[in-house]
Amino acid sequence: MKNLEKLLREAVIRGQPRSHRAWKKILIIVEGIYSMEGSIVRLPEIVALKKKYKAYLYLDEAHSIGAVGATGRGVVEYFGMDPADIDVMMGTFTKSFSASGGYIAGKRELVTYLRTHSHSALYATSMSPPVTEQILRVMKCIMGRDGTLTGQKRVYQLAHNTTYFRQRLSELNLITYGNEDSPVVPVLMYMPTKVGAFARHMLKKKIGVVIVGFPATPIAEARVRFCISATHTKEMLDRVCF
Structure with a gap:
């Protein structure tokens, strides 16, 4: 500011x-x-x-x-x-x-x-x-103008999933960026050489992530970006963390 x-x-x-x-x-x-x-x-x-x-x-x-x-x-x-x-x-x-x-x-x-x-x-x-x-x-x-509470429930579920996933990453001692309420969750990888290997590993496990490196980020701040959804279940989020 x-x-x-x-x-x-x-x-x-x-x-x-x-x-x-x-x-x-x-x-x-x-x-x-x-x-x-x-x-x-x-x-x-x-x-x-x-x-x-x-x-x-x-x-x-x-x-x-x-x-x-x-x-x-x-x-x-x-x-x-x-x-x-x-x-x-x-x-x-x-x-x-x-x-x-x-x-x-x-x-x-x-x-x-x-x-x-x-x-x-x-x-x-x-x-x-x-x-x-x-x-x-x-x-x-x-x-909520469709006569249901579906939209409201999804907004609440997304907030819950975001908090839960960020907490799990913190328990694993991973360094994340961003606000605690942000459903966009970048996890720092640092070493550029890890980026390609991690991307292939996630693809093999059928986990959709966005791998971001230089020049989109500083060369020593390569990261993987998780985008949380309201439709993600606790089991899905746990599977990513194991």
């Missing part, structure tokens, strides 16, 4: 690099859950800095929408924040919604502008009806 405030202060004081004219807009771009670190953004502090320096906030909820918060509404709900404090909210439909595509939410003026000026939206093929229906059904499920 200190580094971010330093960058904001310098941007306000010095302006643009050559002309030193004041910036028309200063945009802070953050992720809800950082995919390589498993860290949940410190949103209250980010919003406070945004308001202090009159900047704009762009929040990428790709890994957090449908995964954190009491009812799965992401990090804004997780911290009890007002969604109006976020200028641009972006997310994907490929994870929690099991579909394709994504979304950008904001003020009506912003969305209208993007619809008429964004080439990727203007010239792209429209989302197919089956995919659209899948997204709507899942959204209603998560929000």
Whole structure:
């Protein structure tokens, strides 16, 4: 946060690099859950800095929408924040919604502008009806508007699985990154030479993991990333830990 405030202060004081004219807009771009670190953004502090320096906030909820918060509404709900404090909210439909595509939410003026000026939206093929229906059904499920408690139960189950799996890894004295409530769980491997062997070992055991090394991470911080799901059973999680 200190580094971010330093960058904001310098941007306000010095302006643009050559002309030193004041910036028309200063945009802070953050992720809800950082995919390589498993860290949940410190949103209250980010919003406070945004308001202090009159900047704009762009929040990428790709890994957090449908995964954190009491009812799965992401990090804004997780911290009890007002969604109006976020200028641009972006997310994907490929994870929690099991579909394709994504979304950008904001003020009506912003969305209208993007619809008429964004080439990727203007010239792209429209989302197919089956995919659209899948997204709507899942959204209603998560929000409880389908008349069931399925969505709420899955949100609770994901939180339980996350806590349990992180606890098991801690008992094995493995070094993990990220927030305790983050379903993205990176486990440090350190030695680059282990990465390939571990990937083959996991494939042989039919355990799906994401192996990440240099240049996506520092060369000495290679890691395996586990992505926890609400459908994982205790037996499945135990099997990974043995």
